[in-house]
Amino acid sequence: MNKRAHNFSAGPCTLPLECLEEAQQEFVNYRNSGMSLIEMSHRGKHFMEVAEQAESLCKEVFEVPDDFSVLFLQGGAILQFSMVPMNLLTPETRAAYVNSGSWARGAIADARQYGDIYVAWDGESCNFTRMPNTKEISLQDNTRYLHITTNETIGGIRFPSWPDVDVPLIGDMSSEYMSRPVDWNKFDLIYGGAQKNLGPAGLCVVFVRKSILENTNKNLGRYLRYDIHESKSSMFNTPPVFAIYMFGKVLKWMRKEGGLSAMQKNAAEKSALLYGTIDQSGGYYRCPVDVACRSHMNVVFRLPNDDLEQQFLKEAAELDLMNLKGHRSVGGCRASIYNAMPFSSVEALSTFMHDFSTRNG
Amino acid sequence: MNKRAHNFSAGPCTLPLECLEEAQQEFVNYRNSGMSLIEMSHRGKHFMEVAEQAESLCKEVFEVPDDFSVLFLQGGAILQFSMVPMNLLTPETRAAYVNSGSWARGAIADARQYGDIYVAWDGESCNFTRMPNTKEISLQDNTRYLHITTNETIGGIRFPSWPDVDVPLIGDMSSEYMSRPVDWNKFDLIYGGAQKNLGPAGLCVVFVRKSILENTNKNLGRYLRYDIHESKSSMFNTPPVFAIYMFGKVLKWMRKEGGLSAMQKNAAEKSALLYGTIDQSGGYYRCPVDVACRSHMNVVFRLPNDDLEQQFLKEAAELDLMNLKGHRSVGGCRASIYNAMPFSSVEALSTFMHDFSTRNG
Numbered sequence: 001m002n003k004r005a006h007n008f009s010a011g012p013c014t015l016p017l018e019c020l021e022e023a024q025q026e027f028v029n030y031r032n033s034g035m036s037l038i039e040m041s042h043r044g045k046h047f048m049e050v051a052e053q054a055e056s057l058c059k060e061v062f063e064v065p066d067d068f069s070v071l072f073l074q075g076g077a078i079l080q081f082s083m084v085p086m087n088l089l090t091p092e093t094r095a096a097y098v099n100s101g102s103w104a105r106g107a108i109a110d111a112r113q114y115g116d117i118y119v120a121w122d123g124e125s126c127n128f129t130r131m132p133n134t135k136e137i138s139l140q141d142n143t144r145y146l147h148i149t150t151n152e153t154i155g156g157i158r159f160p161s162w163p164d165v166d167v168p169l170i171g172d173m174s175s176e177y178m179s180r181p182v183d184w185n186k187f188d189l190i191y192g193g194a195q196k197n198l199g200p201a202g203l204c205v206v207f208v209r210k211s212i213l214e215n216t217n218k219n220l221g222r223y224l225r226y227d228i229h230e231s232k233s234s235m236f237n238t239p240p241v242f243a244i245y246m247f248g249k250v251l252k253w254m255r256k257e258g259g260l261s262a263m264q265k266n267a268a269e270k271s272a273l274l275y276g277t278i279d280q281s282g283g284y285y286r287c288p289v290d291v292a293c294r295s296h297m298n299v300v301f302r303l304p305n306d307d308l309e310q311q312f313l314k315e316a317a318e319l320d321l322m323n324l325k326g327h328r329s330v331g332g333c334r335a336s337i338y339n340a341m342p343f344s345s346v347e348a349l350s351t352f353m354h355d356f357s358t359r360n361g
Numbered sequence: 362m363n364k365r366a367h368n369f370s371a372g373p374c375t376l377p378l379e380c381l382e383e384a385q386q387e388f389v390n391y392r393n394s395g396m397s398l399i400e401m402s403h404r405g406k407h408f409m410e411v412a413e414q415a416e417s418l419c420k421e422v423f424e425v426p427d428d429f430s431v432l433f434l435q436g437g438a439i440l441q442f443s444m445v446p447m448n449l450l451t452p453e454t455r456a457a458y459v460n461s462g463s464w465a466r467g468a469i470a471d472a473r474q475y476g477d478i479y480v481a482w483d484g485e486s487c488n489f490t491r492m493p494n495t496k497e498i499s500l501q502d503n504t505r506y507l508h509i510t511t512n513e514t515i516g517g518i519r520f521p522s523w524p525d526v527d528v529p530l531i532g533d534m535s536s537e538y539m540s541r542p543v544d545w546n547k548f549d550l551i552y553g554g555a556q557k558n559l560g561p562a563g564l565c566v567v568f569v570r571k572s573i574l575e576n577t578n579k580n581l582g583r584y585l586r587y588d589i590h591e592s593k594s595s596m597f598n599t600p601p602v603f604a605i606y607m608f609g610k611v612l613k614w615m616r617k618e619g620g621l622s623a624m625q626k627n628a629a630e631k632s633a634l635l636y637g638t639i640d641q642s643g644g645y646y647r648c649p650v651d652v653a654c655r656s657h658m659n660v661v662f663r664l665p666n667d668d669l670e671q672q673f674l675k676e677a678a679e680l681d682l683m684n685l686k687g688h689r690s691v692g693g694c695r696a697s698i699y700n701a702m703p704f705s706s707v708e709a710l711s712t713f714m715h716d717f718s719t720r721n722g
Contacts (some may be wrong), residue, residue, distance in 0.1 A: 005395030009402045012602060020389045020397050027385040028378070034366030034681060036381050038561040038607070041370045041684060074435035074563060075584050078598040082582025110582035195599050200399040202435060202563040202601030221443025221471035223436050237439040238556050240563030241373060242603055246399070320395060323402060 006345035009323035010153055010298060010336040011175065011196040014345075019249035038242050047241055051234070054248035061254050062178050064207060071206040071226065072234040072244055077103075077174045080191040080204060081110035084147065084170055087216040087226050088188075089115035093144040096120035096167070098137065101128040101152040102329065107172060111147070120146060128155045130290035134164045143167045145188060151176035153196075154327040156300035156334065157293045162186050168209075176297045177205070178254065179339055180264045188212050194243060196297070197263075197339045199250050203243035254339065263339050267296040270337045270346045274299045277350045284357040302332040309333060312356055321349055367706035370684035371514055371659060371697040372536065372557040375706075380610035398606055403599050412600065415609035419539075422615050425568060426545050432567040432587065433595040433605055438464075438535045441552040441565060442471035445508065445531055448577040448587050449549075450476035454505040457481035457528070459498065462489040462513040463690060468533060472508070481507060489516045491651035495525045504528045506549060512537035514557075515688040517661035517695065518654045523547050529570075537658045538566070539615065540700055541625045549573050555604060557658070558624075558700045560611050564604035615700065624700050628657040631698045631707045635660045638711045645718040663693040670694060673717055682710055 002021070007014045030037040030046060040047050055070055064070065073079070084107075089095055094116035097108045100123050111117045120139055121132040139146065145168045151158040153175040162169065162183050171182075174192035182190065188209045195201035206226070213227040222228045228236050254263060275294060278285040278301050286302045287294065303309045309332065316324050326332035337346055363382070368375045391398040391407060401408050416431055425431065434440070445468075450456055455477035458469045461484050472478045481500055482493040500507065506529045512519040514536040523530065523544050532543075535553035543551065549570045556562035567587070574588040583589045589597050615624060636655060639646040639662050647663045648655065664670045670693060677685050687693035698707055 002390045003393065003395045007396050007400055009400070009405070012400055012403060012599065015397065015400055017389070020400075024385055024388040027388060028381045029363045032364065034364045035368050035683075036376065039368055039370070039373055039376055039381075041373060042562065044370075044684070074437070074601075075440065076435070076598045079436065079582075079584040082585060086582075106583070110584070113580055113582050193599060195602075200603050201403065201599045202604060219474055221440075221447075221474050222467070223440040223471070224443060237437045238373065238554060238562045240435070240601065240604070241556075242561050243563060243601070322396075323405070 005320045005322045006348055007322050008335045008337065008341070008349070010327070010334060011193070011338070012201050013196055013336055013338050014340045015199065015246070016250060016253040016340045019246065019253055022249060023246060037245055040241075042235065042238050042241055047245075050245050050248055051239065054244050054251060055233070057248060057251040057255065058178075058205065061251050061259055062207075063181060063260055065184050067210055068184065068207045069210050069230045070234075071208065071229045072239050073204045073206055073229060074202065074240055076201075076204055077172055077191060077193045078106065078110070080172070080206065081107045082114060083224055083226070084189065084191070085111040085114035085117070086220055086224055088144055088170075088212070090144075090217075093142050094118060094140060096137070096139055096143050096146045098132060098146070098148045099123055100131055100149050100157065101155040102327075103152055103154070103172060103174070104147075104149040107147055107149065127288070128152065129157065129288050130293040131157055131159045132163070137163055137165060139165060139167060145170045147172070151295050151297055153298050153336070154330060156287070156289050156295045156298045158295045158297070160292050176295070178260065178263060179267050179297060181260055194247055196336075199247035200243050202240045203247060205247070250340070266343065267337070267339070270341065270343055271296040271299055273346055273350050274335055274337070277353050281353070281357050284361055285353065297336060297338055299335045299337065300326060300330070300332060301334075306331075308360060311360065315356060316349075316352060319348070319352055321352055324349075366681045366683045367709055368683050369696045369698065369702070369706075369710070371688070371695060372554070372699070373562050374557055374697060374699050375701045376560065376607070376611060377614040377701045380607065380614055383610060384607060399603050401602075403596065403602055408602055408606075411606050411609055412595070415605050415612060416594075418609060418612040418616065419566065422612050422620055423539050423568075424542060424621055428571055429545065429568045430571050430591045432569065432590045433600050434565045434567055434590060435563065435601055437554045437562075437565055438533055438552060439467065439471070441533070441567065442468045443475060444585055444587070445550065445552070446472040446475035446478070447581055447585055449505055449531075449573070451505075451578075454503050455479060455501060457498070457500055457504050457507045459493060459507070459509045460484055461492055461510050461518065462516040463688075464513055464515070464533060464535070465508075465510040468508055468510065488649070489513065490518065490649050491654040492518055492520045493524070498524055498526060500526060500528060506531045508533070512656050512658055514659050514697070515691060517648070517650050517656045517659045519656045519658070521653050537656070539621065539624060540628050540658060542621055555608055557697075560608035561604050563601045564608060566608070611701070627704065628698070628700070631702065631704060632657040632660055634707055634711050635696060635698070638714050642714070642718050645722060646714065658697060658699055660696045660698065661687060661691070661693060662695075667692075669721055672721065676717060677710075677713060680709070680713055682713055685710075
């Protein structure tokens with residue numbers, strides 16, 4: 001039995017133990033081939049099977065309609081910040097962005113290198129404590145897409161429902177990937193890094209509406225073209241073999257656990273336990289986020305003062321409640337409770353929070 | 362003791378067994394932390410230590426001077442086909458490329474999207490069976506760099522020595538990375554995918570001369586800027602954690618085995634054994650490559666006819682001599698004998714080649 005910490009890291013982060021143990025067991029001599037999977041040609045039968053399974057499983061688990069393709073890319077969500085406008089914008093069109101915080105700001109900054117970009121709603125005035133509702137989003141003529149960051153990892157906010165606008169949505173779902181159903185009709189493209197809900201770092205999973213690929217920009221280096229990756233089933237160049245393999249294992253685990261609806265339900269219950277602990281602490285813990293927009297993945301909270309926060313983090317770590325420090329840009333505490341985080345770990349955190357506030361109230 | 366195949370894959374490919382076994386042992390519970398390394402924040406102490414060690418070890422093993430930085434990127438060598446001209450070219454400058462075969466052609470095609478590119482030597486007329494010597498390379502005015510593919514994986518050719526030109530070299534070394542010393546004075550940038558000599562797929566290692574970063578193009582998405590990655594020590598975004606970790610283990614193995622000079626000597630001996638077997642077969646095996654330009658990593662050869670090649674591959678596989686089929690674009694056979702390929706596996710192949718030609722001569 002492997003010792004396990006309660007790992008509240010914002011990513012890379014907790015993965016299902018059974019996936020790790022299976023991978024360990026298979027690591028050196030994959031299916032008695034005399035090779036590790038990471039030593040095998042990506043065009044050989046073993047890895048082709050792994051990649052095909054990951055592709056079909058992620059469409060099944062994420063309930064992806066047939067008019068979308070999935071691409072396994074590299075460079076993280078951040079390379080998508082460039083690839084989206086590079087591929088989708090033309091000199092005649094512009095793109096709208098919701099500025100919902102740290103990650104949205106990055107997407108906007110990169111997109112500005114590749115086209116006419118404007119901010120359709122700016123969360124700065126409310127200090128990024130909520131998402132906009134549809135009627136607050138101001139769209140201009142010739143807008144090719146509205147880009148949203150569906151969950152902000154640092155601010156701990158999410159869209160409670162998808163904006164209902166007349167242009168296609170593009171979603172960066174990195175920090176809540178495959179934890180809730182998507183209204184696919186509204187989206188042209190969804191992307192995200194795998195290193196939170198889906199697997200290890202080094203894999204970016206992109207879902208793209210097939211019909212838009214005909215009109216994407218072809219005057220790009222080939223790695224930067226969605227149509228090239230799609231036409232080669234993500235085998236245009238050597239893909240990140242090990243990350244795809246682990247992603248496949250996580251998908252199998254997700255399916256076994258009950259799929260997307262189970263992930264959604266678990267996330268709601270885990271986050272409700274922590275938000276309840278915060279809200280029922282008589283103001284000892286405070287969550288700055290608008291109640292309707294509270295993330296089900298990243299629960300941010302403050303204690304009465306910095307000294308108590310330091311003490312809290314120190315005592316938590318002594319109980320193996322790890323990586324609860326908030327992002328350095330905002331301070332405070334943050335519990336990231338991604339799909340693979342067991343309910344029991346969230347309970348352990350809640351119990352500790354009760355105990356700590358009682359002792360230090 | 363793990364069963365091992367003789368794995369002649371062109372990449373991903375054979376890695377040192379001891380690195381795989383160590384990684385397996387550490388995989389689920391890294392240093393008794395209660396987490397796998399792939400579950401840890403890339404900014405936490407464990408991975409920071411891994412990344413710093415990989416960085417300093419690769420500078421040590423590859424004998425990299427202090428005026429170069431190393432970057433750990435994603436997207437393979439193919440993303441570098443775009444990033445090199447994007448970052449280095451200006452409207453006033455052009456770039457020269459040696460067209461040495463399949464990989465060079467890709468580099469040229471991508472670069473043409475980003476600047477004024479010309480072919481300074483074209484191997485097409487000799488069917489890509491050799492590299493140019495310096496006096497065959499025709500450079501034009503205002504040439505920012507000469508791009509070379511130092512080893513062509515498919516054609517099985519390499520530069521026996523570095524071109525001696527008046528402009529900086531850029532080298533794609535993917536398929537012979539860290540198997541021979543580099544004349545660093547001649548290069549501004551060297552890049553390559555890790556998945557041959559260095560580790561698993563999903564990591565691209567770039568060495569860049571620090572002094573050129575001031576003048577690189579800043580009007581790019583941030584993932585595409587060398588200066589950004591350099592200023593953040595490759596931690597601008599979540600790096601490919603597991604690939605960097607394995608790379609570090611391979612580097613330790615390389616150092617223990619005697620470093621770059623040992624890798625170079627081993628490669629010379631392993632390739633000499635196979636080329637000798639070919640040349641002494643009385644014309645049964647043929648290597649189309651000019652003797653001076655024969656790769657020390659990818660040994661390509663033909664048999665008298667297609668039927669015998671099929672028979673050869675089949676019988677080889679029965680002896681666990683795996684992945685000897687040549688690239689589909691050129692046919693024939695290819696033995697890729699990267700750094701981690703044991704001499705004993707090359708001997709086993711040589712013995713089989715003797716035996717097969719005797720039986721089927």
